[in-house]
């Protein structure tokens with residue numbers, strides 16, 4: 001048996017919670033973490049006789065995502081009832097879109113081992129989230145929390161264009177980055193506001209038809225996506241190789257055991273008895289809305305990445321780190337403008353010191369105590385030879401925690417390098433007369449002694465000598 005005789009085929013369905021303040025069909029708050037059932041009303045509790053009213057912001061956010069992913073926005077789309085019973089769905093159906101979704105026929109570019117490739121996006125539709133069942137692990141009561149009931153979701157469905165678990169993860173990361181950039185989703189997998197189901201099948205490499213697919217649910221981290229898909233590929237190949245069949249089913253990923261297990265036989269669309277939602281008219285997009293939203297789209301991660309490499313001459317590695325967070329990228333550009341020096345040097349400060357301190361302190365970029373001018377001033381001091389690189393790191397740590405002016409910090413800490421050539425010359429003279437033997441060796445051709453002499457001068461100046469000045473003064477004295 002060999003997995004390499006088979007071609008995995010993967011399609012992903014992503015549910016992303018839209019970042020509106022209120023739910024999709026009522027005015028209840030969408031805030032996460034409230035006491036159970038605090039954010040509910042007759043509409044999202046599914047009481048009989050109530051009517052849903054569409055939240056316009058939901059539609060705008062979905063169009064934003066749709067256009068950023070190259071989709072066509074259908075001028076008319078239809079709400080549909082998806083019928084099923086579950087305790088967290090008191091009205092017995094979910095309002096979704098079926099036949100005619102809001103967005104169709106888009107694509108998302110990802111990087112693969114064989115170069116960049118576009119994964120087709122079949123559709124993006126709107127729907128409401130269900131509630132949440134909370135089961136007592138001791139086997140006692142089960143409780144229902146309907147805070148999430150009616151929270152707006154986009155479901156983004158890819159074509160089965162992905163060919164490995166690594167590509168699936170690449171696609172998900174790119175998709176999440178875009179949604180977060182668009183400020184329509186917070187990209188939080190742990191809180192379930194960005195959720196992924198994967199349809200996985202395998203086919204022999206020369207086959208022309210896809211194999212039977214299995215839907216994997218309950219995957220709440222990128223690492224688990226990769227593991228769950230890899231496990232599933234192995235399981236399916238083993239079944240086929242031993243002459244058995246892959247069953248059409250939904251399987252849950254068990255992160256503790258690192259395996260998938262059968263949850264239920266896969267439901268088909270007809271099981272849901274979809275029909276047009278009688279309480280909502282077709283969704284008609286007013287003329288000009290799509291164009292307006294398009295104009296307001298921010299620069300997307302991929303375009304920004306390319307621009308950072310070109311405009312600032314950064315490596316792909318550095319650019320990727322900076323662009324991963326839109327706020328970080330913005331901050332970088334502001335400092336770059338205020339600084340005006342080499343961008344590569346600035347990038348090093350970002351990927352090194354700044355990110356390290358942010359992580360250590362658990363601080364969000366939005367809570368920084370200093371602005372672009374302070375960091376720019378610090379870098380200019382280094383460039384002017386007033387601060388050594390190491391001293392600048394000290395000053396930066398203080399700047400990070402207090403937001404005080406770098407010049408004040410450097411002076412107070414006594415870190416300003418001596419620019420006074422008289423002081424440097426005096427130190428050089430003292431060192432040379434204290435080390436006649438070394439000077440002799442140097443003059444006899446042992447050039448590596450120079451480094452030792454520089455070290456002695458720096459030591460005599462308590463590290464505050466400007467290395468460029470010290471070097472020049474030593475060379476002059478030694479007759480070079």
Ligand SMILES: [Zn+2]
Nearest residue numbers: 026028041044
């Ligand atoms: Zn409500």
